[in-house]
Amino acid sequence: MELKVENLHKSFDGQEVLHGISFSIQSGKALGLLGRNGAGKTTTIRILMDVFKANEGTIFIDGKPFHPSEYKIGYMPEERGMYPKKRVDEQLIYFAQLRGIKKAEAKKEAQRWLDRLHIKEYEHRKLETLSKGNQQKIQLIQTLICNPDIVILDEPFSGLDPVNSQLLKDVVKDLIQEGKLVIFSSHQMSYVEEFCEDILIINKGEVALQGNLHDIKKEYGYNRLVLNISKYTPMQMRALCTAELKDIVDIYEERKDCFILELKSGHTKLELLNTLVGLQLNIEKFMEYEPTLTDIFVLKAGDHA
Amino acid sequence: MKQFLTVFRFELLGFIKNKVYLISTLIICLVAAIGLSLPNFVDLFGEDQQEVVNGVAVSEEEYVFALYDPQHYVYDTPTLQATYPNTEFKLVSSVEEIRSMVEKKEVDAGFALKGPLEFEYYVLNSTLMDMNEQTFSMMLSSQYRNQQMQNENIDMQTVNEILSAAAVSESIVLGRDGVGGYASTYVLLFILYLMVLIYGQMICTNVASEKSNRSIEILVTSVSPNALIFGKVMAGAVASVLQAGLMIGCAYGFYQVNADAWNHMLDIAFNIPLQTLLTFLVFGSLGYIFYSFIFGALGALVSKVEDINTSSMPITMIFMAAFFVTFYGMFDIEGIVIKIASYVPFSSFMAMFVRVSMSTVSTLEVLLSLAVLVISTVLMGVLGAKIYRRGTLMYGNPIKFFKALKMIKKKD
Numbered sequence: 001m002e003l004k005v006e007n008l009h010k011s012f013d014g015q016e017v018l019h020g021i022s023f024s025i026q027s028g029k030a031l032g033l034l035g036r037n038g039a040g041k042t043t044t045i046r047i048l049m050d051v052f053k054a055n056e057g058t059i060f061i062d063g064k065p066f067h068p069s070e071y072k073i074g075y076m077p078e079e080r081g082m083y084p085k086k087r088v089d090e091q092l093i094y095f096a097q098l099r100g101i102k103k104a105e106a107k108k109e110a111q112r113w114l115d116r117l118h119i120k121e122y123e124h125r126k127l128e129t130l131s132k133g134n135q136q137k138i139q140l141i142q143t144l145i146c147n148p149d150i151v152i153l154d155e156p157f158s159g160l161d162p163v164n165s166q167l168l169k170d171v172v173k174d175l176i177q178e179g180k181l182v183i184f185s186s187h188q189m190s191y192v193e194e195f196c197e198d199i200l201i202i203n204k205g206e207v208a209l210q211g212n213l214h215d216i217k218k219e220y221g222y223n224r225l226v227l228n229i230s231k232y233t234p235m236q237m238r239a240l241c242t243a244e245l246k247d248i249v250d251i252y253e254e255r256k257d258c259f260i261l262e263l264k265s266g267h268t269k270l271e272l273l274n275t276l277v278g279l280q281l282n283i284e285k286f287m288e289y290e291p292t293l294t295d296i297f298v299l300k301a302g303d304h305a
Numbered sequence: 306m307k308q309f310l311t312v313f314r315f316e317l318l319g320f321i322k323n324k325v326y327l328i329s330t331l332i333i334c335l336v337a338a339i340g341l342s343l344p345n346f347v348d349l350f351g352e353d354q355q356e357v358v359n360g361v362a363v364s365e366e367e368y369v370f371a372l373y374d375p376q377h378y379v380y381d382t383p384t385l386q387a388t389y390p391n392t393e394f395k396l397v398s399s400v401e402e403i404r405s406m407v408e409k410k411e412v413d414a415g416f417a418l419k420g421p422l423e424f425e426y427y428v429l430n431s432t433l434m435d436m437n438e439q440t441f442s443m444m445l446s447s448q449y450r451n452q453q454m455q456n457e458n459i460d461m462q463t464v465n466e467i468l469s470a471a472a473v474s475e476s477i478v479l480g481r482d483g484v485g486g487y488a489s490t491y492v493l494l495f496i497l498y499l500m501v502l503i504y505g506q507m508i509c510t511n512v513a514s515e516k517s518n519r520s521i522e523i524l525v526t527s528v529s530p531n532a533l534i535f536g537k538v539m540a541g542a543v544a545s546v547l548q549a550g551l552m553i554g555c556a557y558g559f560y561q562v563n564a565d566a567w568n569h570m571l572d573i574a575f576n577i578p579l580q581t582l583l584t585f586l587v588f589g590s591l592g593y594i595f596y597s598f599i600f601g602a603l604g605a606l607v608s609k610v611e612d613i614n615t616s617s618m619p620i621t622m623i624f625m626a627a628f629f630v631t632f633y634g635m636f637d638i639e640g641i642v643i644k645i646a647s648y649v650p651f652s653s654f655m656a657m658f659v660r661v662s663m664s665t666v667s668t669l670e671v672l673l674s675l676a677v678l679v680i681s682t683v684l685m686g687v688l689g690a691k692i693y694r695r696g697t698l699m700y701g702n703p704i705k706f707f708k709a710l711k712m713i714k715k716k717d
Contacts, residue, residue: 049526068526075526081519086319097311098527142523 001027001062001149001181003048008057010043017043019205020057025198027149030172030182032196032213032293034189036301040205041185042078045152048183049075072099074148078155078185080139084128088114088138091127092145099146106145113141117167132159140168144175151175152183157191169194189293199293201300208300217290220299224289225249225269228258230282244279248272252289260289308528312536313543316511320544330548337556344566368392370437371403371415371427378421379448388444403427416441421449488574489581490635490662494655496549497589498628504545504593505600505624506617508537512604512693513613521697530694535686538597542590581662584671588678592654595682596624598689605696606704616703627652631659638664647674650681 003025010018018040025031035041046052048059050068059066083091089110096106114120117137122130127138136159143151153172157165172195175182186192192199192213199216201209209216229237237259241251248267253260263272269288276283320326372394374380380396395412397403403415407427414437415427422445426438454461512534515521524533560567560575599620607616630652634643638660646656647670657674660666692709704712 046526051525073526075523077519077522079519079522081522081524083515083520084518094311094315095523095527098308098524100307 003066003150003181004060004063005044005048006058006060008044008047008059009055010040010047010052011055016055017205018047018054021202021205021207022057023200023207023210025181025183027181028176028179029198030176030184030196032192032199033183033185033202034187034192034199034293034297034301035202035208039202039301041202042154044202045075045154045183045185048152049073071150072146072148074143074146074151076139076143076151076153076156078158080135082127082135082139082142085126087124088127088130089123092138092141095142096145101146109145109147110141113145116171117141133161133164136160137164137168140171144171148180150181150183152185154185155187156184157186157188189297193293201297203301209296213293216296217293220296221289221291223263224252224291225261225263225272226258226285226287226289227261227276227283228285229276230284232281240279240281245272245275248275258285308532309536309539312528312532313540316537316540317543319511320507320540321547326544326548330551333552334555337552338559341556341559341563341567341571345563368413369395369411371395371397371406371412373397373400373403373415373417376418376421378418379445382448384444384448388440400425421452422446486578486581486663487635488571489577490659492574493577493581493585493589493662494628494631494635494659496553497585497592497655497658500545500549500589501593501596501624502621504541505596506613508541508597509600509604509613509617510610511537511541512601512697513607513610516605516608516697517610525694525697530697531690534598534601534690534693538594538601538686538689541597542594545593546590578662581658584658584661587675588654588658591675591678591682592650595650595654595678595685596620598682598685602689602692602696602709603706605693606706606709608703612703616706619706623651627655631655635659635663648677650678650685653678 005024006022008018008021009016021040021044023031033041033044043052047054048066048068061071082095089107092110093103093106096109097103101109110123111120114123117140119130119134119137122134122138127135130138136156140156143153156168156172160168169191172182172184176195182195184192184195196213198211199209199213200207227237229240232240234254238251238254241249241259241261245261247264248271249261249263251259252262261272263269273286276286368389368391370389370392372380374396375398379385380394385394395406397406397415400417403412403417404427406412407415407429410429413428414435417425417427419425424441424445426441428435428437451461454464515524557575560571564572600617603616603620604613607613627646627649630642630646634640634646634656637643643656643660646652647660649656653674657666657671657678661671688710692706692712695712696704696709
């Protein structure tokens with residue numbers, strides 16, 4: 001299954017908030033949907049869910065126009081939305097029924113998920129009496145109870161402790177392995193890096209960057225290198241970079257175990273290596289630097305983007 | 306339709322399982338049951354406390370009154386004893402003595418006679434139920450008249466017969482008995498008023514809560530806004546009809562059981578003609594649904610539950626105005642105001658019901674009003690669903706109703 005979004009435009013009160021968003025995603029993959037607050041992520045998701053109509057643009061699934069009502073879609077919004085004063089089992093069954101699941105099946109699925117996420121004892125409790133983390137798990141069950149073909153997760157890990165995060169990570173990994181089409185929106189870049197093969201960064205309603213995460217990292221790290229000289233203290237490393245290597249590199253970042261260097265324009269990695277060899281230094285680490293997703297995000301969606 | 310039924314069932318159970326709903330229904334049913342059985346309880350436990358004198362039940366409760374009557378106009382007269390059979394009159398020598406005795410609660414009250422037709426009544430705290438002054442006044446007048454007639458040698462019995470002669474009449478109502486139907490119409494109108502206000506606010510709060518706790522985010526992505534708002538409104542309608550039905554049924558049942566003990570005093574309120582009841586059900590339900598759609602849409606225009614009052618104030622005022630127009634129309638049932646009100650959808654469900662209940666209205670008029678109300682309710686449902694859809698995902702300051710109307714003209 002391939003979902004293809006082409007040239008989405010959306011305006012509110014005459015002000016355009018999406019300026020031609022396009023992307024595609026296949027089953028069995030997760031797309032990391034990234035962007036600063038107000039960038040247009042939620043609007044894009046709501047257009048996908050048919051809550052808003054796009055002013056322009058098309059959405060296709062396997063080449064045919066996409067009608068959300070024809071598919072089972074699991075949506076976990078950033079602003080958690082369930083009934084605090086109602087019982088957990090009652091509302092899980094209700095939300096499942098709204099998506100066309102029969103009551104008996106919904107009950108069975110609710111039991112299975114509550115069991116899997118270790119919260120079976122809370123099934124008859126009111127939602128508001130549960131901890132934030134457990135409420136989060138209930139929200140995830142609400143998303144997945146209808147066995148959706150398309151899963152949209154908006155900040156699913158916020159407020160979770162490490163143990164529960166691991167539990168949810170396993171669930172998300174299973175969803176991807178099961179061949180679901182997953183759209184994953186988060187500001188926690190480490191999770192995006194862990195799950196998503198592809199990313200889409202939206203900035204001010206426009207696509208700032210998209211593509212395969214590995215390729216993007218490679219592309220954005222081409223002029224940076226990781227260097228460490230055996231038994232050199234940070235002070236010695238700094239002295240080396242600002243004296244012998246000053247014409248070739250700038251210090252990009254100082255880390256405990258290495259320095260990240262940025263090649264000056266017109267200079268190459270080979271030239272740097274030759275210089276280091278010429279200085280007869282005991283090179284412990286010399287490798288291409290792969291930027292983190294946070295680096296790329298700040299670059300593409302930061303204030304100076 | 307399936308989604309509508311799912312929403313309807315969930316919302317209806319939500320209403321019915323609500324503790325406030327259950328407790329208020331139970332309390333009102335209990336109050337009705339106990340209140341309407343009261344005369345029977347009084348008969349059971351109060352029989353020994355009453356004495357029948359000359360066919361009239363006389364309370365055995367005893368009173369003590371102070372009496373200042375230097376000319377002995379009434380003291381120790383048979384008239385006084387007959388008027389106050391269980392009362393002891395303490396003759397005092399001054400008005401001050403009466404004051405002192407009343408203040409010290411040595412007596413229940415006091416009378417100071419200044420002449421054969423003039424007296425002062427002293428009591429510590431006056432109450433609406435205190436009839437002593439009127440009774441004493443009537444007794445004095447009666448005694449004075451009798452005395453004067455005796456002095457003039459006029460036959461008292463003859464005069465009494467002449468004065469008590471009354472014309473016998475029977476009114477034959479060819480149309481609707483407006484007087485007889487007043488009580489039942491008033492009761493049903495008031496029930497309708499409460500139902501619209503209470504359940505309208507509940508639906509409004511329900512929608513605003515869903516927006517406030519963000520469950521609306523899930524709902525609007527899972528189910529059509531039409532199914533949502535129609536499900537909510539219809540669930541509210543059924544819950545309210547169920548509650549009102551239980552209360553009225555309970556009151557009606559207990560009254561039927563205790564009607565003899567009430568001496569059929571409340572037949573006027575409880576024996577509701579079938580036509581009145583049917584009009585109430587049809588017009589009442591439609592009017593209720595009409596307002597519920599408005600309240601539902603208003604709930605979608607606020608982000609916080611605490612903003613509901615501000616948002617719903619204008620429509621509440623309109624509804625209250627419609628109620629008062631109808632209420633005052635009951636006293637001028639053929640007036641132009643209630644006639645106009647019976648075609649305006651904001652008031653027609655009350656006004657036409659009142660007209661049908663208390664006067665004669667042609668079938669054509671009823672059908673015309675019904676058609677206007679049905680069309681308005683359907684339109685309000687469609688409009689409500691559109692406002693609901695637009696309003697539910699807009700957060701921040703409350704949106705004005707007229708701005709919401711402008712919004713729905715625009716494309717999504």
